[in-house]
Amino acid sequence: MTARMSHFPEQPPASEVALGWCPYFEDQLAPDEAQLLRMRIATVHRTRLTARSPSGVVRLRLTDGTQTAGFAVGDWVLVDPETDFLFRRLDRRTLLQRPGGGERVPQLIAANVDTLFIVTSCNDEFSPARLERYLALANEAGTTPVVVLTKIDRTTDAEGYLRQTQALQRGLAVVTLNAKTPEAALTLAPWCGAGRTVALVGSSGVGKSTLFNTLAGRSAEHAQATGPVREADAKGRHTTTARSLHATVTGGWVIDTPGMRSLAVGDVSAGLDELFAEIVDLAPRCRFRDCTHACEPGCAVRAAVEAGTLDSARLDRWRKLSEENRNNTAVRTGPRGKRIVKMPSQGR
Structure with missing residues (x-):
């Protein structure tokens, strides 16, 4: 049998339930x-996988x-107890992934995540357009998004950042904190309870690694490295280079991810509908069923912009993301029985 690994610091033993096991996965098991x-x-990794079991971390045999x-x-995953051979992967409750583009397969970010913490900072790095991309990703994956505004100790207008963020999606949870303080873990505790899994996403330099260290209760010896931020543009360097699963001080699990400066959208139609619900609600009132909300007469969406009840910048961002999503979403085409999957940009 492969020896259990101990390179994950300060990772206590955990039962299956504490690791996130639930009836959804239990129901997938065959009698044998x-x-x-x-x-x-x-x-x-490229050629290996490690997994966490109730007794520790194991390098799986493939x-x-x-x-x-x-x-x-x-x-x-299910693993042979005698050999540590990987038997099979169970179906996922949620899956965060980035579109591959063209014929490339999507890049998997994290699976079975209950809550996605979208981390950004109260400075020039703050971008409503970028936050909307992350929100579309979370919505499509079926995970609950929570926007975490960091570095509130460096701004005099934390409330302004909070209001802008709350306006991005109906019912969106938004919290403000200083990621370096112990209170940060308490602020996020409602989403980090026993058996719950959260993931952190965001650009480099927004305090994501600092927040990870706080959530995981990392000592100075085992703390994840944090990088400096350029004062000129508030941009930081990547300090997380790989995704990994770690215990939190509140009994849950956290998955950190490398910083993402850009995030394309694709195959997230449902996620965009939830994100731009106010536009979706207005669309049935348009004169034409296929209204693009650009220049058609009788457009209820543009009427709302003119009336001041819908932000014109919001409509512009909806157009941009909707077009990008169409271009990055594969469609089935061809005669019946010989249909193939193609990207819209590939043409005939």
């Missing part, structure tokens, strides 16, 4: 799979031909 171990993927790119941190 009861003897297999249930584990969660902790890290994904069969020839296993593609690790098909696994995400947070996945639940």
Whole structure:
């Protein structure tokens, strides 16, 4: 049997339920799979996978031909108790992924995430347009988005940033904090309870690594490195280079991710509908069913802009993301029985 690994610092033993096991996964088990171990993927590398079990972290043994790119941190897998061979992956409750573009496969970010913390800072790095991209991603994945505004100690207008963010989506949870203080973990505790999994996404330099260290209760010895931020443009350097699963001080689990300066959208139609619900609600009142809300007469959406009840910048961003989503979403085309999947940009 492969020896259990101990390179994850300060990671206490955890039961399956504490790791996030629930009836959704239990219902997927076949009668002859009861003897297999249930584990969660902790890290994904080019040629290897590690998983967290109730007794510790294990380097899984893979069969020839296993593609690790098909696994995400947070996945639940079944493992042979005698050999540590990976048997199979269970279906996911939620999956965060970036579109691959063209013929490339999507890039998996994290799986079985209950809450996505979208981290940004109260400075020049703040961008409503970028936040909307993350929100569309979270909505489509089925995970609950929470926007975390950091560095409130460096601004005199934290309330202004809060109001701008709350206006981006109906019912959106937004919190403000200083990621360096112990109170940050308490502020986020409602989403980080036992058995719950959160993931952190955001650009470099917004305090994501600092917040991770606070949530995970990292000592100075094991703290994740944090990078400096250029004062000229508030942009930071990447300090997280890989995704990994770690325990939080409040009994849950946190998945950190590398900073993402850009995030394309694709195959997120439902996510965009939830994000821009006010536009979706107005659309049925337009004169034409296929109204693009650009120049058609009788457009209820443009009428709302003219009346001042809908922000014109918001409509512009909806147009941009909707067009990008169409261009990055594969469609099935061709005669019946010979249909193929193509990107709209590929043409005939």
